[in-house]
Amino acid sequence: xxxxxxxxxxxxxxxxxxxxxxxxxxxxxxxxxxxxxxxxxxxxxxxxxxxxxxxxxxxxxxxxxxxxxxxxxxxxxxxxxxxxxxxxxxxxxxxxxxxxxxxxxxxxxxxxxxxxxxxxxxxxxxxxxxxxxxxxxxxxxxxxxxxxxxxxxxxxxxxxxxxxxxxxxxxxxxxxxxxxxxxxxxxxxxxxxxxxxxxxxxxxxxxxxxxxxxxxxxxxxxxxxxxxxxxxxxxxxxxxxxxxxxxxxxxxxxxxxxxxxxxxxxxxxxxxxxxxxxxxxxxxxxxxxxxxxxxxxxxxxxxxxxxxxxxxxxxxxxxxxxxxxxxxxxxxxxxxxxxxxxxxxxxxxxxxxxxxxxxxxxxxxxxxxxxxxxxxxxxxxxxxxxxxxxxxxxxxxxxxxxxxxxxxxxxxxxxxxxxxxxxxxxxxxxxxxxxxxxxxxxxxxxxxxxxxxxxxxxxxxxxxxxxxxxxxxxxxxxxxx
Amino acid sequence: xxxxxxxxxxxxxxxxxxxxxxxxxxxxxxxxxxxxxxxxxxxxxxxxxxxxxxxxxxxxxxxxxxxxxxxxxxxxxxxxxxxxxxxxxxxxxxxxxxxxxxxxxxxxxxxxxxxxxxxxxxxxxxxxxxxxxxxxxxxxxxxxxxxxxxxxxxxxxxxxxxxxxxxxxxxxxxxxxxxxxxxxxxxxxxxxxxxxxxxxxxxxxxxxxxxxxxxxxxxxxxxxxx
Numbered sequence: 001x002x003x004x005x006x007x008x009x010x011x012x013x014x015x016x017x018x019x020x021x022x023x024x025x026x027x028x029x030x031x032x033x034x035x036x037x038x039x040x041x042x043x044x045x046x047x048x049x050x051x052x053x054x055x056x057x058x059x060x061x062x063x064x065x066x067x068x069x070x071x072x073x074x075x076x077x078x079x080x081x082x083x084x085x086x087x088x089x090x091x092x093x094x095x096x097x098x099x100x101x102x103x104x105x106x107x108x109x110x111x112x113x114x115x116x117x118x119x120x121x122x123x124x125x126x127x128x129x130x131x132x133x134x135x136x137x138x139x140x141x142x143x144x145x146x147x148x149x150x151x152x153x154x155x156x157x158x159x160x161x162x163x164x165x166x167x168x169x170x171x172x173x174x175x176x177x178x179x180x181x182x183x184x185x186x187x188x189x190x191x192x193x194x195x196x197x198x199x200x201x202x203x204x205x206x207x208x209x210x211x212x213x214x215x216x217x218x219x220x221x222x223x224x225x226x227x228x229x230x231x232x233x234x235x236x237x238x239x240x241x242x243x244x245x246x247x248x249x250x251x252x253x254x255x256x257x258x259x260x261x262x263x264x265x266x267x268x269x270x271x272x273x274x275x276x277x278x279x280x281x282x283x284x285x286x287x288x289x290x291x292x293x294x295x296x297x298x299x300x301x302x303x304x305x306x307x308x309x310x311x312x313x314x315x316x317x318x319x320x321x322x323x324x325x326x327x328x329x330x331x332x333x334x335x336x337x338x339x340x341x342x343x344x345x346x347x348x349x350x351x352x353x354x355x356x357x358x359x360x361x362x363x364x365x366x367x368x369x370x371x372x373x374x375x376x377x378x379x380x381x382x383x384x385x386x387x388x389x390x391x392x393x394x395x396x397x398x399x400x401x402x403x404x405x406x407x408x409x410x411x412x413x414x415x416x417x418x419x420x421x422x423x424x425x426x427x428x429x430x431x432x433x434x435x436x437x438x439x440x441x442x443x444x445x446x447x448x449x450x451x452x453x454x455x456x457x458x459x460x461x462x463x464x465x466x467x468x469x470x471x472x473x474x475x476x477x478x479x480x481x
Numbered sequence: 482x483x484x485x486x487x488x489x490x491x492x493x494x495x496x497x498x499x500x501x502x503x504x505x506x507x508x509x510x511x512x513x514x515x516x517x518x519x520x521x522x523x524x525x526x527x528x529x530x531x532x533x534x535x536x537x538x539x540x541x542x543x544x545x546x547x548x549x550x551x552x553x554x555x556x557x558x559x560x561x562x563x564x565x566x567x568x569x570x571x572x573x574x575x576x577x578x579x580x581x582x583x584x585x586x587x588x589x590x591x592x593x594x595x596x597x598x599x600x601x602x603x604x605x606x607x608x609x610x611x612x613x614x615x616x617x618x619x620x621x622x623x624x625x626x627x628x629x630x631x632x633x634x635x636x637x638x639x640x641x642x643x644x645x646x647x648x649x650x651x652x653x654x655x656x657x658x659x660x661x662x663x664x665x666x667x668x669x670x671x672x673x674x675x676x677x678x679x680x681x682x683x684x685x686x687x688x689x690x691x692x693x694x695x696x697x698x699x700x701x702x703x704x705x706x707x
Contacts, residue, residue, distance in 0.1 A: 272697065275585075275697065278583075279585070282583055283666055286581075286666065287666070290565075300566070302565050302566050302568075302569045314661070315663075317635065318661060318663075318667065318671055318675075319669075319671055321671075321674040321675055321678055322669055322671050322674050325674060343565055345565055345663065345664045345665050346565060346665075348663055348665060349663075349665035349666075352663075352665065352667050352668065353668065356667070356668045356669055359669070360669075423668065
């Protein structure tokens with residue numbers, strides 16, 4: 001415990017506090033003593049003045065009488081009057097204290113009281129004053145009681161200093177133990193997480209202090225890590241699921257044609273189809289990797305100013321002939337702008353995926369012409385840019401919408417439509433990367449996909465924002481519709 | 482055409498060597514960045530194929546050093562890193578084109594042939610012609626056998642790119658990259674629809690087709706059969 005930061009901090013603070021307390025106590029003590037002594041000396045000086053006045057009177061014995069009168073045995077006043085030859089004339093001091101010299105303002109000395117039961121020396125303060133007729137008067141005050149009081153105060157001070165020290169140490173121990181206990185809780189949680197319990201979180205006290213803040217941040221970090229791990233796990237599971245099937249198909253075909261043995265044309269045909277399937281596999285794999293890459297974090301090298309209106313028109317134009325062949329009309333409502341900082345290729349890819357999806361799922365041209373339309377719009381508010389692609393196809397049932405944004409989900413269970421099943425999830429990943437979101441809505445009938453991107457985000461890398469889960473996107477979509 | 486392949490994977494290098502020879506090109510192989518840089522500095526090659534991850538000296542450093550030395554040989558960067566950012570880095574280092582592994586050999590061949598052609602100082606051709614098809618780059622007019630063929634702007638650019646590379650295979654990805662400036666997978670074969678529309682305009686009412694589909698590779702415009 002002595003080696004912990006908390007303990008060192010607490011004891012250090014306590015030590016500094018005690019040193020300062022000690023200095024203060026000493027200062028107060030010294031100052032009090034001085035004030036008391038000064039007071040005594042002032043009184044003595046005044047008294048000396050009045051005695052000197054007595055000495056100057058006609059009566060040569062007046063001084064001796066005055067001193068004798070004042071030298072009551074019980075009083076605090078101490079006197080010693082000697083003639084110029086040094087012989088004692090009056091006073092209650094038995095001898096002239098050697099510590100008191102002429103000309104000094106005042107000094108502390110020990111004396112033995114003349115009339116007392118005890119034989120102990122007492123402390124006094126005195127000054128020596130020359131008298132007009134050559135006598136020397138030593139006038140003083142007993143300060144033994146005062147000193148005893150001061151000593152009592154000193155002992156009290158020392159006692160309280162010791163108590164303070166003890167209290168300081170105890171507080172230090174207590175604080176460090178409290179802090180340590182909470183840090184230990186964090187440690188225990190991290191050890192359990194390291195041991196593999198990823199759902200574990202650091203407990204919060206709810207006090208909202210720094211340690212709670214730290215715990216909250218750690219938990220947020222753990223959430224993010226768990227999300228990423230879940231993403232990775234999902235990728236590997238999906239690779240297993242969606243790549244193994246075509247790989248197996250491919251392998252079976254090669255094996256079958258090897259067994260067939262009807263000669264080169266069969267082999268050639270089988271090889272060509274193998275290459276085609278391999279290409280499809282590569283596409284799926286690339287899309288997967290791209291999504292994983294986008295979710296891992298921001299791109300910095302390839303962000304540029306992109307005119308979204310122009311880009312959307314451009315991509316829509318690329319798909320226009322495809323839509324036309326499918327018997328669909330493509331209505332494009334996009335002007336020029338707004339310009340955002342983005343990765344042009346990724347935004348392009350996202351828009352392409354949306355239009356491609358709409359073409360795949362929109363009803364064929366045989367339906368009523370009002371339904372055989374796909375509408376592509378770019379709109380913007382001061383804060384957001386919205387690209388929406390709407391079709392009149394079967395749409396996606398409300399309960400399936402969040403699922404549709406996940407990887408590999410193709411709601412068409414029979415999987416008759418070509419594609420990797422990654423289209424919408426890639427759009428969602430692109431949106432997240434740019435700080436935006438995707439929402440799916442009912443186009444009555446059909447599906448409207450809205451891709452919202454912030455206009456004010458300086459760079460997607462500048463701020464970390466929590467991943468928008470499809471649930472959030474779906475619920476906010478419902479809230480808006 | 483003489484190609485230098487800087488690639489550390491022996492099997493890939495041998496495959497490229499063999500395939501390039503079969504396509505009628507001479508090829509050298511360097512197994513690491515330093516050897517590759519040395520060979521490339523001689524400047525005897527028409528195109529360099531540089532893998533990004535190489536022992537001793539990485540691919541991008543090889544390209545940067547070459548460019549700093551004033552060697553202008555066109556470079557195709559090959560990489561397993563297909564990130565959007567990686568392409569930008571590759572091109573900024575001085576690469577002329579970027580191809581992500583795994584790739585189709587036909588794609589690689591079409592790209593290096595286009596690169597080698599581009600390296601030949603392009604006298605400002607103001608018109609391209611293939612057979613009786615003429616594209617005037619100044620007036621943006623296209624005629625075949627003297628008859629004007631009206632084209633949409635995008636169709637015009639598509640034809641222009643095909644005719645610029647007349648006699649050579651142009652892949653779908655190359656078209657997407659050069660005519661549309663998109664470096665992503667458009668899911669459906671949108672390019673095919675655009676090409677067939679163009680074909681309808683320039684070939685349909687004529688006996689001799691000029692715009693050919695090269696199976697498993699892409700398209701080629703030429704006077705005569707593929």
